[in-house]
Every structure is written in C-alpha cells, then in structure tokens.
Amino acid sequence: MLIHRQLYVYPVKSLRPTTITEGILTTRGFQYDRHFMLLKVMPAEDGSGTTTLKNMHVPHFPEMALFHTDIEYPEAEKDSGKLIITYHPPPAESAIRPHETNRLEIPLQPNPKTLKPLEIVMHQSPTTGYNMGAEYDDWFSARFGYPVVLAYLGPHSREVLGTLAPAKKDKKTPLRTIRESLTNPDRKWERVLPILIVASAINILLQGGTIIRDGITPQTARSLTPTIFTASAVVLMLVLYYFYTVHAQHEDRITFADCAPYLVISETSVDNVSARLPDGEEMDRTKFRPNIVVSGAGEAFEEDFWGALTVNTGSERGSSRLLLTGNCVRCQSLNVDYETGKMGTGESGAVLKKLMKDRRVDSGAKYSPVFGRYAFLEPKGEGVSLRVEDEVMVSEKGTKRSIFGECFSFLADCGNEC
Incomplete structure (x- = not known):
C-alpha cells in the first residue's frame, strides 16, 4: 500500500509550486x-517594431525559480x-533593490470579459488565453529585467496531442462501446433503454407480419414493407447513437x-537521486x-511499470x-x-547527467x-477531494515499458513537465 506524501499545485506554469x-x-x-503562464515579449529582428510572444519554461528561463506561489482559496x-x-531575489540583487515590493496579489479567477484575448500555442496545441494587463505585466517585467506578459487560461483548454490520453491510446468502435456498456456491472440501469428500443423494433416487425397475415392485399403489404424496415433501421440507429454519443469516450x-x-x-525514486x-x-523533489x-514503493523506479493507481479517499469523499x-x-x-x-x-548542477547513466530507459x-x-483522471x-496521507494502490501494472515517442514525436524541445 502506498501513501500520498506531498501534493503540489503550480498556479503559474514554471514558477515554484x-x-x-x-x-x-x-x-x-x-x-x-x-491556469496562468508567462510569455516573453520578443522584438522583431528586422527592427520593424512588431513583437511576438515566447512561451517561458524554467529550463530556458531559470530565473523563474525565484518566484514562489501561494493560493488563498475562495471562501x-x-x-x-x-x-x-x-x-525571492538572489542575495546580490537583494542588496541592490532592498525596498521594492516583492509581493503581488492576482485574482485567482479573473473575469475574462474584461481582458484582452491572446492566441497561445504550446507544443503545437493551440488555445486562447487572456492578457492580465499592464499592472501585472509591469510587475513581472521589472523583476525579470525584460518585458513579459502574464496570461490567464480562463475557460479554455488544450488538446492532448499524440496518443498519451487514455481515449486515444484505446480508441473504441461503436460496437465495442455497446458491448462494454452492456456487460459493465456499474451500468445495470442503462440496460433498460436499449432493451426497450430493441423490443420496439421487434414489435414493428411483428406488426408487419400481422398486417400481411390478416389479409392485406399483397400490393399493400409490399408498399408497407419498406416503411417497416425503415422504422426498424431507425430504431437500430437510435441504439448506436445512444451508446456512441451518450457514452462516447471522454475527451481529455x-x-x-x-x-x-x-x-x-x-x-x-527521489531518495535514489539524493544518494547520487x-x-x-x-x-x-519540486524540481x-x-x-x-x-x-511506500519497495524499489526505486518501479513506477515505470505502473498502469493505474486507485485512490482510497474514504467513503465520504468517493473514490478515484x-x-x-x-x-x-x-x-x-x-x-x-x-x-x-x-x-x-x-x-x-549535474543531476540530468547523473540520470543519463541508467535512466535512459524509454526507446x-x-x-x-x-x-x-x-497521469489522467x-x-x-x-470533483473527488484528495488529501495527504490518503492510501493509494497500484491497481494495474504492466510488463512492458511505455514508449514516449509514440505519444509525442512532435515534442522535440522539452519533454519535461514544467
């Protein structure tokens, strides 16, 4: 049995958690x-005065590590x-600028309607964000020493590219979706609707047979046959539509x-790195x-083969x-x-090199x-609440390593989660 020991949120991408x-x-x-990220304002090389925005990630802008974050949740x-x-400026900078205000408060849930939209592309996955405005841009720019923009994601999101998302790794056909739903013990109540739909289809066919048996002229029967079979086809399409749209796989x-x-x-595994x-x-560990x-893992890096974790949060909070x-x-x-x-x-400053020796395990x-x-939920x-010290169990374990390249052949600049 494993235990959740630490939980971290990164409200601004690449800043401290x-x-x-x-x-x-x-x-x-x-x-x-x-939900927030920083972008560096880049002047055009041709001197035209136009600018572009460059996504900021801590490996390329290590000074981002000097910014700490905290959240005051809505009450x-x-x-x-x-x-x-x-x-938190480095010691030499603290002596130069001792009186500057090094604390900034930002609305955790700004109103996007009051903000200017921005088109943001991360690893070929585009979305729309919002410029938080001069008050916040200027504060960050003064500390970085170059102009930056603070962007807010708002109600938007980005597509998960490659095949990393569960729905993309195991895409299901309509018939497979129907079969799994019918055999899923957690969906017993849902079996009633398709049964009723199929029963209606059978009833349509039986009524057609009754019409013919009761002496309707062959010409009339022949004219009704296409209608009967069309109605049956419509019912069958309703079954397919029900399962493949109502129960379509969640898009991550x-x-x-x-x-x-x-x-x-x-x-x-962190302890293994510390020993080096x-x-x-x-x-x-926050790096x-x-x-x-x-x-609670018995061996370092055994998580390489974990396929799923079941979280025991207690009956009052549900499971995930x-x-x-x-x-x-x-x-x-x-x-x-x-x-x-x-x-x-x-x-x-050589941790990456140390891991190169034995951790290049992904082909x-x-x-x-x-x-x-x-991981994907x-x-x-x-909506389930996860707490430190909640128990977690490895509920699926593989025998083969997953392959990063199959998921992100397009991601050449940095595979690290910043």
Missing part, C-alpha cells in the same frame, strides 16, 4: 493548476480567491501543462515538478482512479539552482532520462 494538503481532482488537473460564491506571488483536455493533467513521482549527490545534499508524490499512460522524460530544468535562479554548479526518447509518470473521479 504551492504545497497543498488537500486538492480537488478534475480531469484537467488539480483545481487551479497551471464565498462571489469571492474570486487570490493568487499570491512572492519574488489540459491546461498550460505540457503533456498531461498530472505528474506522479515516487519518494523512493554528495553527503549532506538532498534532491529537491521534478510533480503534482503527486507517493511514498489515475491512469498512468506515459513516462516523463527529463531536461535541463533538473539542474536549475532554485536559490540563485541560474543553472546550478557542481554536483547539484522513444533514448537520449533523455525518465523520471515519473504522466478517470472522469467518474471528477
């Missing part, structure tokens, strides 16, 4: 996870809540997360950008299942020094080490 003790599970990630229906950003969507709504890592560092140094850290569909391949973000906002030096990303698993777990 908010540690939570309880989080609401949604199919698009923990509530408020990666009333009309309360939008607060996202609190605190800037994501926020500003790179690849999936959740990232799960094992505390045992000099005595007295420990690996900062792996997890949402869920579980403890996380489907682990792919590996998280890693990049230079593991080497960022969170105190200086620069790439690390020494042993702690689809053979030049990148693997750490952690991408089964739709029926929507």
Whole structure:
C-alpha cells in the first residue's frame, strides 16, 4: 500500500509550486493548476517594431525559480480567491533593490470579459488565453529585467496531442462501446433503454407480419414493407447513437501543462537521486515538478511499470482512479539552482547527467532520462477531494515499458513537465 506524501499545485506554469494538503481532482488537473503562464515579449529582428510572444519554461528561463506561489482559496460564491506571488531575489540583487515590493496579489479567477484575448500555442496545441494587463505585466517585467506578459487560461483548454490520453491510446468502435456498456456491472440501469428500443423494433416487425397475415392485399403489404424496415433501421440507429454519443469516450483536455493533467513521482525514486549527490545534499523533489508524490514503493523506479493507481479517499469523499499512460522524460530544468535562479554548479548542477547513466530507459526518447509518470483522471473521479496521507494502490501494472515517442514525436524541445 502506498501513501500520498506531498501534493503540489503550480498556479503559474514554471514558477515554484504551492504545497497543498488537500486538492480537488478534475480531469484537467488539480483545481487551479497551471491556469496562468508567462510569455516573453520578443522584438522583431528586422527592427520593424512588431513583437511576438515566447512561451517561458524554467529550463530556458531559470530565473523563474525565484518566484514562489501561494493560493488563498475562495471562501464565498462571489469571492474570486487570490493568487499570491512572492519574488525571492538572489542575495546580490537583494542588496541592490532592498525596498521594492516583492509581493503581488492576482485574482485567482479573473473575469475574462474584461481582458484582452491572446492566441497561445504550446507544443503545437493551440488555445486562447487572456492578457492580465499592464499592472501585472509591469510587475513581472521589472523583476525579470525584460518585458513579459502574464496570461490567464480562463475557460479554455488544450488538446492532448499524440496518443498519451487514455481515449486515444484505446480508441473504441461503436460496437465495442455497446458491448462494454452492456456487460459493465456499474451500468445495470442503462440496460433498460436499449432493451426497450430493441423490443420496439421487434414489435414493428411483428406488426408487419400481422398486417400481411390478416389479409392485406399483397400490393399493400409490399408498399408497407419498406416503411417497416425503415422504422426498424431507425430504431437500430437510435441504439448506436445512444451508446456512441451518450457514452462516447471522454475527451481529455489540459491546461498550460505540457503533456498531461498530472505528474506522479515516487519518494523512493527521489531518495535514489539524493544518494547520487554528495553527503549532506538532498534532491529537491519540486524540481521534478510533480503534482503527486507517493511514498511506500519497495524499489526505486518501479513506477515505470505502473498502469493505474486507485485512490482510497474514504467513503465520504468517493473514490478515484489515475491512469498512468506515459513516462516523463527529463531536461535541463533538473539542474536549475532554485536559490540563485541560474543553472546550478557542481554536483547539484549535474543531476540530468547523473540520470543519463541508467535512466535512459524509454526507446522513444533514448537520449533523455525518465523520471515519473504522466497521469489522467478517470472522469467518474471528477470533483473527488484528495488529501495527504490518503492510501493509494497500484491497481494495474504492466510488463512492458511505455514508449514516449509514440505519444509525442512532435515534442522535440522539452519533454519535461514544467
């Protein structure tokens, strides 16, 4: 049995996380996870004065690690809540600018109608965001030392590309959907409707036979036959429509997360990485950008083969299942020094290289080490509250490794979840 040891939300992509003790599970990630992101304003090279926006990720902008986040959750229906950003400048910068306000409050749920829309593309998956405005852009720009834009996702989402999403990994035909629904013990009540529809079809055919038997002229019977069979076909189409639309597979969507709504890592595996560092140094688990850290795994990296986790939250909160569909391949973000906002030096700045030695275990990303698993929530777990210390069980385990390249052949710049 495993235990949820730490839970993290990243309200602004690539900034430091908010540690939570309880989080609401949604199919698009923990509530408020990666609903904001930063983009660097890039002037045109031709000097025309036009600008473009470049997505900011911590491996390319390590100074993002200097910004900490905290969430004040809404307490009333009309309360939008607060996202609190605190800037922790490196020691040398603190001496230069000691009096600047390094705390910013942002509405956790801004009204998109008051904001300017932005077209944002992440890893070839486009969406619409909103510019939060000069007040917030200027605050961030002053601390980064170059112009940036703070974007809010609002009600929008992004397509999960590749085959990482469960629905894409195991796409079902209409007939298979019908068969599984009819044999699913959790859907007994749903069997009544298709039975009634089929019974109606049979009744139509029997009535047609009765009409002929009761002496209707052959010419009239022949004229009624197409109508009878058309009605039967319509009933059959209703059966197909019912199962394939009412019970169509859930389409997984994501926020500003790179690849999936959740990232799960094992505390045992983090300990393995810490053991590769000099005595007295420990690996900062938040550099792996997890949402869920579980403890109790018997061996390091056994999560490579986990296919599903069943979460025992207690009868009063319901149950949920996380489907682990792919590996998280890693990049230079593991080497960022969170105190200086620069790439690390020494042993702690060489974590990626250390993992290269034995963690290049995914044939689809053979030049990148693997750490952690991408996860998707089964739709029926929507709204379930997950708490630290909840028990979790590995309910599916595979014998073969999943292949990252099959999911994300298009993702060449960075497979890491930032």
